[in-house]
Amino acid sequence: MISSTTMAKRAAPALACIGLLAVWQVASLVLKSDSFPTAIEAIRAIPDILGDRESLINILASLRRMAIGFSIAVLVSMPLGLLMGRSRAVAAFFNPLLMVIYPVPKAALMPIIMLWLGVGDITKTLVIFLGVSLPVIYHSFEGAKAVEEKMLWSGAAMGLSPLQRLVRIVLPAALPEILTGCRTGLVLALITMITSEMIARQSGAGNILFNALDMGQYDTVYAMIIIVGAMGICLDAVFERVRARLVRWSEPQFDLPLSFS
Amino acid sequence: MKVVPSRLSEWVRPVTLQQPACAIIEIERVSQVFQTSARKDHLALSDISLTIDEGAFVSILGPSGCGKSTLLYIVGGFVNPSSGAAKMKGQAITGPGPDRGPVFQEFALFPWKTVLGNVMYGPRQQGVRTNEAEAQSRALIEMVGLKGYENFYPKELSGGMKQRVALARTLAYHPEVLLMDEPFGALDAHTRTRLQNDLLNIWERDRKTVLFVTHSVDEAVFLSDKVVMMSKSPGRIRQVIDIDLPRPRRRNELLLDPRYQKYVVDIERMFDESDEAGSPS
Ligand SMILES: Nc1ncnc2c1ncn2[C@@H]1O[C@H](COP(=O)(O)OP(=O)(O)OP(=O)(O)O)[C@@H](O)[C@H]1O
Ligand SMILES: [Mg+2]
Numbered sequence: 367m368i369s370s371t372t373m374a375k376r377a378a379p380a381l382a383c384i385g386l387l388a389v390w391q392v393a394s395l396v397l398k399s400d401s402f403p404t405a406i407e408a409i410r411a412i413p414d415i416l417g418d419r420e421s422l423i424n425i426l427a428s429l430r431r432m433a434i435g436f437s438i439a440v441l442v443s444m445p446l447g448l449l450m451g452r453s454r455a456v457a458a459f460f461n462p463l464l465m466v467i468y469p470v471p472k473a474a475l476m477p478i479i480m481l482w483l484g485v486g487d488i489t490k491t492l493v494i495f496l497g498v499s500l501p502v503i504y505h506s507f508e509g510a511k512a513v514e515e516k517m518l519w520s521g522a523a524m525g526l527s528p529l530q531r532l533v534r535i536v537l538p539a540a541l542p543e544i545l546t547g548c549r550t551g552l553v554l555a556l557i558t559m560i561t562s563e564m565i566a567r568q569s570g571a572g573n574i575l576f577n578a579l580d581m582g583q584y585d586t587v588y589a590m591i592i593i594v595g596a597m598g599i600c601l602d603a604v605f606e607r608v609r610a611r612l613v614r615w616s617e618p619q620f621d622l623p624l625s626f627s
Numbered sequence: 628m629k630v631v632p633s634r635l636s637e638w639v640r641p642v643t644l645q646q647p648a649c650a651i652i653e654i655e656r657v658s659q660v661f662q663t664s665a666r667k668d669h670l671a672l673s674d675i676s677l678t679i680d681e682g683a684f685v686s687i688l689g690p691s692g693c694g695k696s697t698l699l700y701i702v703g704g705f706v707n708p709s710s711g712a713a714k715m716k717g718q719a720i721t722g723p724g725p726d727r728g729p730v731f732q733e734f735a736l737f738p739w740k741t742v743l744g745n746v747m748y749g750p751r752q753q754g755v756r757t758n759e760a761e762a763q764s765r766a767l768i769e770m771v772g773l774k775g776y777e778n779f780y781p782k783e784l785s786g787g788m789k790q791r792v793a794l795a796r797t798l799a800y801h802p803e804v805l806l807m808d809e810p811f812g813a814l815d816a817h818t819r820t821r822l823q824n825d826l827l828n829i830w831e832r833d834r835k836t837v838l839f840v841t842h843s844v845d846e847a848v849f850l851s852d853k854v855v856m857m858s859k860s861p862g863r864i865r866q867v868i869d870i871d872l873p874r875p876r877r878r879n880e881l882l883l884d885p886r887y888q889k890y891v892v893d894i895e896r897m898f899d900e901s902d903e904a905g906s907p908s
Contacts, residue, residue, distance in 0.1 A: 615740075
């Protein structure tokens with residue numbers, strides 16, 4: 367039996383989407399502007415984009431860059447954050463560096479990176495990497511710092527070496543916090559992915575979007591926005607499922623405000 | 628009311644094996660200074676010397692903040708003393724090791740492991756095969772009264788249950804010395820009594836050396852061979868009292884035993900005196 371509250375909970379995101387589309391539809395009918403197609407027109411353009419071989423290749427290339435940038439960022443940033451959280455020396459070394467990088471919009475670095483590495487995959491993946499790294503480092507750092515010292519002492523008494531303690535105690539203990547960082551990182555990966563393709567216009571989902579804009583194909587522009595948004599929502603929902611599974615053991619947390627699962 | 632049990636205890640009094648007492652832990656002139664945030668040095672322990680014999684049950688008794696936990700951490704090797712040294716079997720203690728098993732005031736269970744996973748952690752780390760470690764751990768979990776809770780996560784347990792898991796987790800890797808920091812402090816009276824009895828049974832069976840921190844006078848007298856009384860600011864040893872009561876000890880017999888009552892009353896009086904002496908001037 368599903369109670370009415372859980373049903374309402376599940377239906378809420380769908381209702382919100384439908385509501386948004388309805389407002390859009392009405393607004394565009396009222397405004398009657400060429401550059402503001404109706405929601406139905408935009409949705410109708412979606413199959414054309416997804417049916418087009420070249421567009422599909424572009425979108426998949428975007429997703430591939432995003433996956434690679436995100437994965438490398440997590441693999442590098444998580445250990446770094448954990449080390450920073452447990453070692454004052456490591457934190458003292460990296461903190462100033464990160465403080466400088468933190469407020470800089472990663473996309474603003476793109477022109478420089480493009481000068482060095484061209485407009486290809488490496489540049490875009492690097493920007494995604496930078497975008498994802500900071501939240502993952504930050505949350506891993508906070509998670510590692512908060513690990514109860516007596517837990518590490520218990521491990522030491524059982525004979526765990528410092529490295530074993532980092533991997534087998536700090537890592538699992540900080541996992542809920544790390545995954546919160548990864549979730550933020552995932553959304554940032556999507557944002558930096560589109561931004562990078564918008565600056566280095568050569569391929570990708572962002573490229574389709576801005577090319578369509580240049581050519582005045584507004585229904586395609588809006589369709590792409592819907593596609594990218596849907597990708598974000600799906601990725602986040604899948605990630606949230608995985609996250610919830612991995613940290614079933616942890617204290618119940620309040621749902622993050624941006625939860626579509 | 629029957630008073631027979633108290634007499635009976637005389638009958639079942641075991642022959643105490645008078646083997647030559649052998650020091651397992653020596654604490655030599657240990658002092659501990661902490662830097663407080665007010666940039667003042669705070670003397671938490673002052674010139675502590677104490678010898679603990681192998682197989683002895685020693686309680687450290689003292690008011691809150693007198694440095695009991697700190698002393699235990701020094702013996703555990705988790706904290707290096709500012710001066711002086713602690714030794715285990717003649718060897719200077721330089722860090723933690725599986726020969727000294729802590730049970731912390733805060734439990735410090737691994738929240739991502741189930742009860743069974745927590746208890747198995749030490750034996751697995753020591754290279755005991757999984758099957759064997761699991762069998763031993765299940766037996767230990769049953770012994771501390773948590774049969775049926777093997778697959779529960781710590782967040783699903785009550786405070787007293789967590790405490791029992793913490794005890795089982797430490798016992799699982801067979802430390803020679805148990806370092807217990809107010810292990811029963813957070814428990815209700817009933818569970819507390821049960822666990823005291825269980826601990827005594829375990830101890831009487833395999834005669835581990837136990838260093839037991841508490842601020843309960845009757846708990847200290849009930850369990851210990853020796854009670855170390857500490858006083859506050861700075862933390863010092865005020866007196867060491869040998870508890871000469873027969874073993875195995877039964878709570879219901881002991882409570883009626885005038886010798887037990889005298890120990891409790893005497894130590895409580897000393898406690899009050901030290902409170903007056905130790906109050907801030
Ligand atoms: N890491 C630390 N930094 C600064 N001061 C500390 C630190 N640890 C303990 N102290 C101080 O040392 C003193 C002794 O602390 P400790 O925790 O050993 O007391 P305790 O006897 O175990 O008290 P309780 O019975 O409340 O657990 C206290 O005054 C405390 O403020
Ligand atoms: Mg304490």
